[in-house]
Amino acid sequence: MKNSKGMWYFRSSTAIADDDDLASILVPVDQLTGFTPGSNSATASTEHVTIHYKSNASSTTNTHDGVPTQNGFITLEIVDKKQFEVMSVLANAAASNNTVTQVIWDQATSEALDGNITGISKIANI
Amino acid sequence: MNSNKWLYFRTVTGKSSDDGVKDTALIQNTSVCFPADSIIDISPLNATTLSIEFEPVKNIMGSRGKESTAFGATTTITSNDSVELTLKATGTHKEVINRIVDAINGSKGSSLIVVADDLSGKETYIEGISACGTIYTPKTNQGFGKHEMSCYVKPTAASADNDVVAQLPFYLPKKAIILEAAMYPLKLATNSKGLLALEYHTASLAADAPSAGTEILGFDALTVGETARNQVKTITLNATLATNNGVEVKVNGTLYTQGWSTNEAGTMNAIAGTLNALPEMGVAASDVGGVGFLNTLTFTAANDGDNIDISDITIGAVTGVGTSTDTSAPTPTLATATSAHTTYYNGTRPGLDLDISTSAAAIGLHSSNMIPISNLNNYTYLHVCAKEDMSTMSGNPRVQVYVKWWGGPAVAIA
Numbered sequence: 173m174k175n176s177k178g179m180w181y182f183r184s185s186t187a188i189a190d191d192d193d194l195a196s197i198l199v200p201v202d203q204l205t206g207f208t209p210g211s212n213s214a215t216a217s218t219e220h221v222t223i224h225y226k227s228n229a230s231s232t233t234n235t236h237d238g239v240p241t242q243n244g245f246i247t248l249e250i251v252d253k254k255q256f257e258v259m260s261v262l263a264n265a266a267a268s269n270n271t272v273t274q275v276i277w278d279q280a281t282s283e284a285l286d287g288n289i290t291g292i293s294k295i296a297n298i
Numbered sequence: 299m300n301s302n303k304w305l306y307f308r309t310v311t312g313k314s315s316d317d318g319v320k321d322t323a324l325i326q327n328t329s330v331c332f333p334a335d336s337i338i339d340i341s342p343l344n345a346t347t348l349s350i351e352f353e354p355v356k357n358i359m360g361s362r363g364k365e366s367t368a369f370g371a372t373t374t375i376t377s378n379d380s381v382e383l384t385l386k387a388t389g390t391h392k393e394v395i396n397r398i399v400d401a402i403n404g405s406k407g408s409s410l411i412v413v414a415d416d417l418s419g420k421e422t423y424i425e426g427i428s429a430c431g432t433i434y435t436p437k438t439n440q441g442f443g444k445h446e447m448s449c450y451v452k453p454t455a456a457s458a459d460n461d462v463v464a465q466l467p468f469y470l471p472k473k474a475i476i477l478e479a480a481m482y483p484l485k486l487a488t489n490s491k492g493l494l495a496l497e498y499h500t501a502s503l504a505a506d507a508p509s510a511g512t513e514i515l516g517f518d519a520l521t522v523g524e525t526a527r528n529q530v531k532t533i534t535l536n537a538t539l540a541t542n543n544g545v546e547v548k549v550n551g552t553l554y555t556q557g558w559s560t561n562e563a564g565t566m567n568a569i570a571g572t573l574n575a576l577p578e579m580g581v582a583a584s585d586v587g588g589v590g591f592l593n594t595l596t597f598t599a600a601n602d603g604d605n606i607d608i609s610d611i612t613i614g615a616v617t618g619v620g621t622s623t624d625t626s627a628p629t630p631t632l633a634t635a636t637s638a639h640t641t642y643y644n645g646t647r648p649g650l651d652l653d654i655s656t657s658a659a660a661i662g663l664h665s666s667n668m669i670p671i672s673n674l675n676n677y678t679y680l681h682v683c684a685k686e687d688m689s690t691m692s693g694n695p696r697v698q699v700y701v702k703w704w705g706g707p708a709v710a711i712a
Contacts, residue, residue: 224355
């Protein structure tokens with residue numbers, strides 16, 4: 173980890189007993205590569221924002237995506253048409269000098285970074 | 299650069315269209331937010347356009363490829379992302395670059411810098427910019443070759459069996475050859491309704507319209523694969539049964555005996571009926587007075603590769619059920635053959651419809667050994683279809699669909 177300012181935590185499982193490698197993840201903020209609207213799928217959506225991050229250095233193709241991608245991603249469910257607002261909150265959170273772990277969404281505890289974030293539809297940490 | 303600033307771009311005018319897919323271009327985006335640290339370079343694209351190139355949000359930086367037209371020259375492109383900005387005045391690239399850099403290096407205000415936002419009524423631009431142009435995320439190869447797409451769909455409550463419940467949000471170009479497909483239930487319905495299959499078709503169809511395509515994934519999906527050939531064994535008698543003859547035959551190690559049953563046909567049909575009930579037997583049938591007036595018992599294996607071991611055939615006095623007239627019993631002859639089956643393997647694994655009902659085990663489907671499908675000189679639309687009346691389906695199920703093909707790039711359905 174280089175120049176790490178903090179970490180972002182995501183969990184999509186309701187029951188802690190169901191928490192596994194597909195259900196939760198901790199991402200170093202300095203590994204974020206950007207945010208895009210939609211589900212990171214060929215399906216257009218105004219109810220999602222996707223957070224992208226560097227997940228490994230392999231040539232693995234992520235076929236979850238609309239067009240093959242290589243980085244990891246986490247797709248957040250958001251209040252419809254609040255794409256800009258969520259991206260803005262995320263950008264400010266990423267730019268802060270917060271060195272503790274920030275919970276972006278935890279389904280088990282309903283803790284969220286922002287009220288416009290309502291869930292997680294996908295954690296793709298290949 | 300370690301600026302702690304993020305750059306925002308939006309090239310659509312409405313929030314409703316800010317959905318991650320720009321019109322029909324699947325490699326373009328409607329908006330994006332990059333870390334300012336990701337800037338690779340800023341350079342003029344033409345007299346009134348400035349291009350900012352970024353480390354890609356979705357891909358690993360540095361890979362390069364060839365983008366080709368159908369019969370034209372190839373062009374080397376990078377996988378980096380980029381945003382094209384329209385300038386207010388010709389030749390003002392340097393001035394605008396300076397303003398962008400000043401914004402990034404400034405210490406005041408939000409960490410999010412809106413570089414260009416075309417949102418109608420709330421247009422926001424750094425001075426000198428008049429519009430946000432194309433946003434590429436990612437700018438990957440989109441020529442002719444092997445492609446794959448994935449998306450989720452929300453099945454509707456179709457009113458009848460075989461109705462379309464969802465159309466995939468893209469279609470394949472003419473002459474595309476489908477190589478592989480898969481479906482997975484992301485979210486189940488909340489009642490017992492929900493059997494689905496995937497079909498391809500030459501035209502767009504609305505949800506709840508009758509399907510009209512060919513099934514790729516599901517219980518009815520057919521694929522050539524290896525043509526199924528079932529083993530067929532025939533016992534032929536060289537004469538009719540004599541009165542009171544019995545029939546005895548060992549099948550897969552078990553001896554089955556049939557005594558005289560009223561007449562010759564009754565006896566032959568009875569042993570055929572007994573053997574027809576065996577699980578390894580597809581069909582066991584008798585033919586009394588058949589070709590050449592010879593009587594036959596024919597056994598067809600249930601599955602390709604199954605062996606029906608026939609032995610110890612006795613006609614006449616068998617296991618104490620025959621009588622003295624057995625001395626005139628005919629002589630049996632056993633022959634073995636294989637016969638092409640009239641249908642093909644179901645290539646779907648497992649060979650079932652996709653179950654999204656509330657109690658489903660959430661098992662995905664894959665096309666397995668599917669022979670590539672050519673849709674000839676037609677566009678290819680893909681439809682998730684109901685395989686039962688789903689008019690009472692409840693809940694908000696979602697299905698992930700994956701398709702791989704050879705040909706040109708997919709086109710989004712606007």
